[in-house]
Amino acid sequence: MKKEPAIRELLHSHNLRTTSCRQGILDILGNSSEALTEQDIKTQLDSQHDRTTVYRSFKTLIDNNLIHKIVVDNNLVKYALNPKWYSQHDHVHFYCKQCDKLVCIESEQQAGIPLPEGFSASETEIIIKGTCKTCTE
Amino acid sequence: MKKEPAIRELLHSHNLRTTSCRQGILDILGNSSEALTEQDIKTQLDSQHDRTTVYRSFKTLIDNNLIHKIVVDNNLVKYALNPKWYSQHDHVHFYCKQCDKLVCIESEQQAGIPLPEGFSASETEIIIKGTCKTCTE
DNA sequence: CTACTTTTGCAACATTGATGCAATTAACAC
DNA sequence: GTGTTAATTGCATCAATGTTGCAAAAGTAG
Numbered sequence: 184m185k186k187e188p189a190i191r192e193l194l195h196s197h198n199l200r201t202t203s204c205r206q207g208i209l210d211i212l213g214n215s216s217e218a219l220t221e222q223d224i225k226t227q228l229d230s231q232h233d234r235t236t237v238y239r240s241f242k243t244l245i246d247n248n249l250i251h252k253i254v255v256d257n258n259l260v261k262y263a264l265n266p267k268w269y270s271q272h273d274h275v276h277f278y279c280k281q282c283d284k285l286v287c288i289e290s291e292q293q294a295g296i297p298l299p300e301g302f303s304a305s306e307t308e309i310i311i312k313g314t315c316k317t318c319t320e
Numbered sequence: 321m322k323k324e325p326a327i328r329e330l331l332h333s334h335n336l337r338t339t340s341c342r343q344g345i346l347d348i349l350g351n352s353s354e355a356l357t358e359q360d361i362k363t364q365l366d367s368q369h370d371r372t373t374v375y376r377s378f379k380t381l382i383d384n385n386l387i388h389k390i391v392v393d394n395n396l397v398k399y400a401l402n403p404k405w406y407s408q409h410d411h412v413h414f415y416c417k418q419c420d421k422l423v424c425i426e427s428e429q430q431a432g433i434p435l436p437e438g439f440s441a442s443e444t445e446i447i448i449k450g451t452c453k454t455c456t457e
Numbered sequence: 458c459t460a461c462t463t464t465t466g467c468a469a470c471a472t473t474g475a476t477g478c479a480a481t482t483a484a485c486a487c
Numbered sequence: 488g489t490g491t492t493a494a495t496t497g498c499a500t501c502a503a504t505g506t507t508g509c510a511a512a513a514g515t516a517g
Contacts, residue, residue, distance in 0.1 A: 200463060235467080290433050307448050313442045314442070339483075
């Protein structure tokens, strides 16, 4: 759970001003164990903001590597705070088809998919779909 | 390279009528070694079709597992014919950051990403980004 | 508090996904 | 080939989202 001074500091360290929209987004995502949709976040924001402002806030935060965006099934869009291990490991997302939840999973193990001759990989995006723990029980 | 009778037969086996739009899309994708954007396909179609028709044709073909859709970087959308091995193996896409090409890669090896307790996977979507053979040379 | 720079809100526009409905077309039987 | 029927198209229309320009408002440093 991120507190205001921490958020302020985080933004400041990226040369970003502390605005209620950015602060709210980071706070909401920081308190969530799963990725959230734009709607989820908008309804949780205490102050109303223009659509463009929210859009630009997402963009700024993404550009500064504070959050990231995940698209599932080509149309479901969710956002998540970048975890501490964000850049160290392969980034894997798990999507539960039953409850629609999307969570980030730390994967220390390289996926290790063999590529044809001459191809070289720099990034790998993985979305695993299935059933989460809660829905299995 | 798919010929018209083959396409007709393919559509028929899925209880779909042979329309010039569907036929055109399948023909174009069948002759392409890479995934194409909606624009790519539209410009290659000989007859003009309404936006909705093309949209619905994609939808129908996707629903019937004849083609699939790939989203890269959350905004680039491409379509590809479903290869013969489509359902047998993990489906891996390779996206070349330099030339923007997107190709399907057959991956016999399971990605084998470890999931937390209680989570079970049914599908895995993988996009590998990097440099393709042509751009490396 | 002031000055300066960033950020917001609004207008505006493009693209894409999606649906209802009447007109058109494909497929099948004859 | 013609006719019948059901699928498909084209058009209108709407919602959601991405994007930009610009003047007003707000954040920050001194």
